[in-house]
Amino acid sequence: MSQQDDIREMLDHHAISKLMVHYAERIDANDPEGAAACFAPDGIGHYWGKFVGREAIAQRLTGILDAFTATSHHLSNIKLTLSGDTATGLSYVYAFHRYAGSHDPMHYWGRWKDRLVRIDGQWLFAEREVVGVGQYLKDDPPSTNPLPGHPGRASRI
Amino acid sequence: MSQQDDIREMLDHHAISKLMVHYAERIDANDPEGAAACFAPDGIGHYWGKFVGREAIAQRLTGILDAFTATSHHLSNIKLTLSGDTATGLSYVYAFHRYAGSHDPMHYWGRWKDRLVRIDGQWLFAEREVVGVGQYLKDDPPSTNPLPGHPGRASRI
Amino acid sequence: MSQQDDIREMLDHHAISKLMVHYAERIDANDPEGAAACFAPDGIGHYWGKFVGREAIAQRLTGILDAFTATSHHLSNIKLTLSGDTATGLSYVYAFHRYAGSHDPMHYWGRWKDRLVRIDGQWLFAEREVVGVGQYLKDDPPSTNPLPGHPGRASRI
Numbered sequence: 001m002s003q004q005d006d007i008r009e010m011l012d013h014h015a016i017s018k019l020m021v022h023y024a025e026r027i028d029a030n031d032p033e034g035a036a037a038c039f040a041p042d043g044i045g046h047y048w049g050k051f052v053g054r055e056a057i058a059q060r061l062t063g064i065l066d067a068f069t070a071t072s073h074h075l076s077n078i079k080l081t082l083s084g085d086t087a088t089g090l091s092y093v094y095a096f097h098r099y100a101g102s103h104d105p106m107h108y109w110g111r112w113k114d115r116l117v118r119i120d121g122q123w124l125f126a127e128r129e130v131v132g133v134g135q136y137l138k139d140d141p142p143s144t145n146p147l148p149g150h151p152g153r154a155s156r157i
Numbered sequence: 158m159s160q161q162d163d164i165r166e167m168l169d170h171h172a173i174s175k176l177m178v179h180y181a182e183r184i185d186a187n188d189p190e191g192a193a194a195c196f197a198p199d200g201i202g203h204y205w206g207k208f209v210g211r212e213a214i215a216q217r218l219t220g221i222l223d224a225f226t227a228t229s230h231h232l233s234n235i236k237l238t239l240s241g242d243t244a245t246g247l248s249y250v251y252a253f254h255r256y257a258g259s260h261d262p263m264h265y266w267g268r269w270k271d272r273l274v275r276i277d278g279q280w281l282f283a284e285r286e287v288v289g290v291g292q293y294l295k296d297d298p299p300s301t302n303p304l305p306g307h308p309g310r311a312s313r314i
Numbered sequence: 315m316s317q318q319d320d321i322r323e324m325l326d327h328h329a330i331s332k333l334m335v336h337y338a339e340r341i342d343a344n345d346p347e348g349a350a351a352c353f354a355p356d357g358i359g360h361y362w363g364k365f366v367g368r369e370a371i372a373q374r375l376t377g378i379l380d381a382f383t384a385t386s387h388h389l390s391n392i393k394l395t396l397s398g399d400t401a402t403g404l405s406y407v408y409a410f411h412r413y414a415g416s417h418d419p420m421h422y423w424g425r426w427k428d429r430l431v432r433i434d435g436q437w438l439f440a441e442r443e444v445v446g447v448g449q450y451l452k453d454d455p456p457s458t459n460p461l462p463g464h465p466g467r468a469s470r471i
Contacts (some may be wrong), residue, residue: 003321003325005461007160007164007440008323008324008341010167010325010328011160011163011167012165013412014170018236021234021235021236022236024234025234025236025247025307028290028307028310029307029308029309029310029311029432030307030311030312031311039297063422070252070290070291070304070306070307070310071192072249072266072291072306072307073234073253074231074233074234074249074266075233075234075249076233076388076389076390077335077338077339077387077388077389078335079335079336079339081436084320090196090256092386092389094251094386094388094408096251096266096290098291100289103299104162104293107263107419109410128289132414133342133384133386133410134384134386134410134412134419136418136419139392141417142417147384149384150342150344150384150385150386151342151343152343153342153343153344153384154343154344154345155344164317164321167324168320168321169318170325171324171327175393178392178393179389179393182391182393182404184469185447185464185467186464186465186466186467187464187467187468187469188468226466227447227461227463227464227467228407228449229408229423229447229449229464230391231388231390231406231408231423232390232391232406233390238414251408253408253423253447253448257447258316260455260456261450262421262448263449
């Protein structure tokens with residue numbers, strides 16, 4: 001690749017990273033509409049169920065966020081495959097949650113699997129799925145519904 | 158924006174990110190003077206109290222760091238608003254702390270709220286405030302002094 | 315530095331960050347060979363012992379990963395010193411681990427100390443060392459073998 005190609009790739013990576021940071025910030029601000037606005041108008045959000053369009057996504061996020069008095073979604077390890085005005089992404093999230101009335105945090109380790117699209121120069125989520133790798137709340141029994149784990153994780157044992 | 162504008166924005170974002178990483182690294186190296194040097198000479202640090210200038214900041218950080226045998230400040234979600242030679246920022250930190258004589262970690266989830274200024278080509282903190290979102294130490298009772306939480310978090314309940 | 319120098323520095327930083335993200339992703343995918351491929355052919359991996367070359371590194375990683383049913387390595391705070399086709403790096407990792415048969419996570423806070431080399435345009439690890447800052451598993455007694463801690467941490471007490 002030429003340096004110009006490398007710069008373009010880095011600019012797209014940066015723009016998408018900013019979208020992801022903004023999404024997490026809006027979630028933690030308890031602003032489901034602001035988070036849903038990070039999706040394309042016909043975007044698809046998978047939150048233990050499939051929700052299509054910003055309104056349905058905002059409504060679903062409201063239901064999820066109402067359980068908590070505080071959340072903190074720490075984003076990292078952004079991996080992207082870019083192709084013109086579309087992209088796919090895998091990124092990591094560690095999320096701290098505090099339930100109303102509870103002192104002990106609920107911890108969540110997951111992945112965001114994304115399809116992205118650039119519309120009028122703005123990157124947006126075409127599809128976003130949350131994939132659980134681990135979850136923990138003190139004194140909570142192990143889940144009987146195991147988490148899917150890291151996408152494509154090899155099971156050698 | 159032209160590509161040149163985008164590149165300039167990305168260069169500033171990168172330079173400020175490096176400052177923030179350096180600050181955290183100096184904190185975890187137990188080097189209050191090195192961390193304070195990330196501030197402008199007349200910079201303001203809010204650490205449960207207001208401290209003005211590098212010397213006052215270093216002294217305050219010394220008092221905080223003396224309580225711990227290890228700290229680890231994991232930075233993420235850097236969000237910046239750039240305007241020439243000034244900027245504002247919001248970023249996330251998860252911090253691991255170990256108190257002298259204690260095995261159980263003290264966990265802290267917070268935000269760094271920043272005003273930044275570029276002096277002679279070098280970005281520095283003009284003002285930095287730590288905002289708590291969550292804190293946890295095993296067997297510690299819930300604080301009677303609640304944390305401020307994510308800046309601007311909507312309370313819909 | 316000219317803007318062109320700054321851009322080159324940022325491109326290298328970005329390329330090395332992507333290598334580090336890819337390494338962590340391959341670890342969490344339980345793919346020791348994929349992780350070992352991030353090393354130069356004669357690369358050195360320090361994993362509580364010194365392992366030279368991709369085959370030895372992959373074998374060592376296999377032994378480590380076999381103990382876990384899930385891992386999640388959250389990378390942050392990447393600090394690099396670049397010099398042409400070589401570089402040194404210090405970055406932060408928080409890692410979630412789940413042992414086979416155990417519900418409680420094992421937490422690890424550490425540093426990756428790296429020497430990097432660019433071969434045929436591709437950055438690779440020439441040497442990578444994991445340095446522990448903290449470790450925690452519920453009901454686990456404090457280790458009698460203390461962790462090295464943040465590289466160069468000042469002990470003022």
